[in-house]
Amino acid sequence: MIFTTISFLFFLLVVLGVYWSLPSDRWRHPFLFAANFFFYGWWNWKFTSLLFFVILISYVAGQWVQQAEKNLALKKAVMMMACVLLIGILGYFKYANFFLGSLHAAFQQMGGHLGWSTLNIILPAGISFYIFQAISYVVTVYRGKLAAETSFIKLGVYLGFFPHLVAGPIIHAPTFLPQLAEKRFFNAPFFVEGCRKFALGFLYKAVFADNIAVIVNNIFSTLHEQKVLSIFGGCLGFYGQIYFDFAGYSLMAIGVANLLGYTLPDNFNFPYRATSLVDFWHRWHISLSTWLRDYLYIPLGGNRCSLPRNYVNIIVTMLLGGLWHGASWNYLLWGGIHGTALCLNHFWRRLTAEKIILPTAVFWILTQAVVFFCWIPFRATTWSDTLFIFHQFSIGIIQFISTIAKLHFPVITTALAWPLLLLPLFFDMAFNGSLVLRKRWEWDSPTAFCAAIVLALLCGVLFMHCGTTKFIYFQF
Amino acid sequence: MLVLIPIIAMLSLEFIVSGKRKPSAKTLLSMMGCGILFLIALRLVLPTAWIYPEGEATMRVRAQVTHLLSVKDWQKKPVLIVEGSSTTSYGINGRALEQILNDHGVPVTVLQFSMLGASHFERLFMLQLFFQELGKQHQQELRQAPTILLSEVLESYDQEPLFTFRHRGYTNRSIEFLSPWNAYLTWKTSCKKNTDDAFLRKIVKASYLNVFLGGIFSSFQPLNYRKQAESFCPKSEVSKTFNYTKKATDLKNFLRHPPATSAVEIPSEGWSLYYQELYQEYSDTIHSLVFFPIPTLQPSEIIYQTAFSQHLPPSTMMLGPLFRDRMTDQLLQEKNWSDELHLHKTGTSVFTQWLADQIIEHWSQILATPWKKNTTR
Incomplete structure (x- = not known):
């Protein structure tokens, strides 16, 4: 069920x-549990059993980890087994092909041939x-930061909570499970x-994402017939579309x-106000970056190790973050560049240690260019x-420089039409994003x-x- | 600059705060109720052509109204309304047809209501809009003229009236025409066959968007902004997958040994509901209903046209058949075809001329076959 459809409204x-x-x-709680399954089954009822199975694994693993509190080896083994099982499920469905x-x-x-290609x-x-x-739940229980949930229904409500079930945000167990223990009252201002x-x-x-998507999809579906400027416009449009x-x-x-x-x-x-990539990842898909930090980057050693190792940890984390989005070389490249x-x-931070002071705008432009x-x-x-677009861009940059050299302004004027696509984004970042203006x-x-x-x-x-x-993140 | 409206709405959600004074859920819900009622009231009060002034159907209908009213003393000569889908839109030049007929002593005004992928229901919708736009007085005058409806016979739509709606969408257009009543008619006819939830949901969604004016400023422009108003759209390109030689050879072989048409099923449900609706609403206004075969290289369509001509609705007649004697040689030339179902612009004049010849030949018969003669349907 998509949030913007009549079926979801009903x-x-x-x-x-x-x-x-x-x-x-x-x-x-039982009602919400049932509603979650109805919501998930609306897309494909057969996969409700998968959701149920994941809840069951988490529930059993949580209980066993709790029970094996004094036997650290067993506790760790149970946690590892549950994680391997959960990642195995994810791996099978998402990465096998x-x-x-x-x-x-x-x-x-290599000149060989296999009888099969994909499943x-x-x-x-x-x-x-x-x-x-x-995984967040099982690991949190293992770390002793949260008691294992005794109610299967409550755990089901947490893992299958329909507002964020299919496209996040990824809610960490300590953020949500304690709320289920508190009594709910209808609170008008909250509502x-x-x-x-x-x-x-x-x-x-x-309004914004879907209307921009029409232009972007059109350009990307006929990529090889488009001019460089249109491809650039399409990429610029996607820059806004994915955010919206x-x-x-x-x-x-969050509203639901x-x-x-x-x-x-x-x-x-x-996130598009960020003036560094570190800042960007504190503002973009915060729930994923927090998860990657807590359950991947820190266990890998984080920054409490040698500098080269720290950089390897960052790259590995981002590569896996890219792979999380989907099984393709494109996502790996995305993670790799990030x-x-x-x-x-x-x-840069370590090198300059604020010795070199540049205008914030320079950092903002650099950050947003990378993004x-x-x-x-x-x-x-x-x-x-991907290669075709980068190739076209390299040609386009040369053309653009020669255009400027010749002072041929009509092309530049046409190029100025594309940023208009991002007018809503500009207002959102410049006005909504400014605490000073809001105050x-x-x-x-x-x-x-x-x-x-x-x-x-209205x-x-x-x-x-x-x-x-459809929401872009539905595919992830 | 329409884009500024949602931007202002977005900003207001961040800049207007409730502060320490708590907002009431009752106030919010009652305001929401008022908002919904306001949209429904607006939809009920304002006619479709006002709500969707730049909708494709509305624009086409308005172009035809303008043409009709621009003809001097149009009330004194018959009005010929040509309706159909892309085949008619690409294949018949309404203005040329009017000229030929006038030159040959058949003084008529030709109006063309064809539209790409137009289903029966959209065709009905366009006629409804047309009569609404004309007003009562002109309707009366149309009755006197009289008015003759020239309707295309195409198997795909007769088998499944919402053929393209189901397969290709035309989302904006379907929102424009799927008022709750039209949605009901559509469902009643089309969902009996090939029922599937996805299709039903499509209809419900379009109808709901119609009632609540959903997406009328989609893409920050009025719905279907700058769509072509003229119904005649000659085609200048040839389909890349179209193999004329093969199709023409197949057709010639077929014409030499045409099979029996007894096996062809004429779907009464499909076309009859549309014509029943049309009959109920406009049989007083429309004097005669005449069918014409579409130009096609598909043998199956020709078999269907032949079968259809043998099972016509009561008090109607059909022109044709199309491929006969001289016409076969004239039309069966590669330059005339864009694909097996659509004429190239060079073929348009041939087919328009053929249609004009048919009308001239049967003119007295057309006038002598009033549609309303039979009252039991």
């Missing part, structure tokens, strides 16, 4: 109506998200805040959770498309606040793109 209205009509959490396909291609390159495996929606949450977040996410996704798409989804997810009385942490904090750029960022170029392999359908110009009025939510929703309906586009 589902949400029914869930909210029934949920708040139930007398206590004793009834609400990729590795088999790559193996097949490698054999063909016919369907990727279950949101598998990367709930598997990571399950209204949920509506505000949902309305904002709806504008992001249905994913930040929109996250906001809607608020409507049910739960709090989810922010997943985005105006990892290398992060290392350079750290190296922009990283989105190219992320969006391109194939490896050859200076904020208008305090509960009635106007409600009116703004309603008008934003505006979203009028301006939404007619053909709903």
Whole structure:
């Protein structure tokens, strides 16, 4: 179910109506558990068993880890086994085809032939998200930061919580499970805040992301027929689209959770305001970067090791982060570039230690240029498309320089039309993202606040793109 | 600059705060209710052509209304309405048809309501819009003219009235025409066959967007902004996958030994509901209903046209058949075809001329076959 569809609207209205009509959490938790499975089964009911199985593994592993508290070796073995099992499930569904396909291609390159190429495996929606949450739960219990959940239903509510089930944010167990132990009361301001977040996410996704997607998809589907400038425009459009798409989804997810009385942490904090890559990763897909830090980077040794090892850890983490998005060389390249750029960022900080002072704008441009170029392999359908785009860009840069040298301005004027695609992004980053401006110009009025939510929703309906586009992060 | 409206809405969500005073859920929900009622009221009060002024169907209908009203004393001569899908849109030059007929002593005004992939329901919708736009007085005058409807026979739409809607979408257009009533009609006819949830959801979604004005400023422009208003769209390119020699050879072989048409099923459900609706609403206005065969190189379509001509709806007639004597040689030339179902612009004049000849030949019969003669349908 996609948040911007009529079916989800009906589902949400029914869930909210029934949920708040139930007398206590004793009834609400099983209801939410069932609603989660209904939501997941709407896409493909066969995979509800997979979700159930993941909850079961996490539940049993959590209990065993808790019971083996004094036997450290056993405790570790159980945790490792659960993690291997969970990663095995993820690996089978997400990466089997990729590795088999790559193996097949490698054999063909060497002149050999394998009788098979790939398996016919369907990727279950949101598998990367709930598997990571399950790992987060088991590891947290192992580390002793959280008691194992005794209620299977509550654990099911956490792992399958429908607002963030299929596209995140990835909620860490200590953030959510304690909320299930607290009593829920209908809190009107919290409910209204949920509506505000949902309305904002709806504008992001249905109006901005989907309308930009039309142009971007058109360019990327006919890549080889496009001029350099159009390809650049398409990449620029995607730079905005992916933010509005994913930040929109996250906001809607957080909003829906608020409507049910739960709090989810922010997943985005105006990432395109970042002036360094380190800063960018503190603002973009915060739940994933936090997960990678806590469950991958730190166990690898983090920064408490030699400098070269630290850089290797960063690159490995980012490569795996890239692979998490999907089984393809493009995502590996995306992770690789980010990892290398992060290392350079750290190296620069260490080298200069604030001795060299440059204008913030320089850092902002450099950071956003890296982010922009990283989105190219992320969006391109194939490896050859990625290379084609980079090749076209290199030609385009030479052309652009010669154009400037000849003072041939019509081309430059045409190029200026593309950034208009990012007008909503500019306003979002420059105004919404500025605390100073928000403090200076904020208008305090509960009635106007409600009116703004309603008008934003109406505006979203009028301006939404007619053909709903799926969320980009659904495929991950 | 329409884009500024959602941007302002986005900014207002961050810059307007409730502060220490708590907002009330009741206030919010009642405001939401008012907002929904406002949209529904707006949709009910304003006619479709106002809501979707730049919708493809609306623009085409308006172009035809303008043409009709620009003809001097149009009330004094018959009005010929040509309706159909892409085959008609690419294949019939309405203005040329009008000229030929006038030159040959058949004084008519030709209006063309064809549209790419137009299903029966969209064709009905365009006629509804047309009569709404004209107003009561002109409707009365049309009745007197009289008005003759020239309708395309194409198997794909008769078998499945929403053929392209199901297969290709045309999302914006379907929102424009799928008012709840049209959605009901569509469902009633099309979902009986090949029922599938995805298709039903598509209809419900389009209808819901129609009621709530969903996406009327999609892409930050009025829906279907700058779509072509003229129905006649001659085709200047040839399909890359089209092999004329093979298709023409197959067709010639077929024409030499045409099979029996008894095995062809004429789907009464498919076309009859559309024509029943049309009959109920406009049989007073439309004097005669005449079918014409589409130009095609597909033998199956020709078999269907022949079978259809043998099972016509009551009090209607059909022109043709198309491939006969001289016409076969004229039309069967490579330069005339874009693909097996669509004429190239060079073939348009041949087919338009053929249609004009047919109308001239059967003119007295057309006028003498009123549609409303049969009252039991």
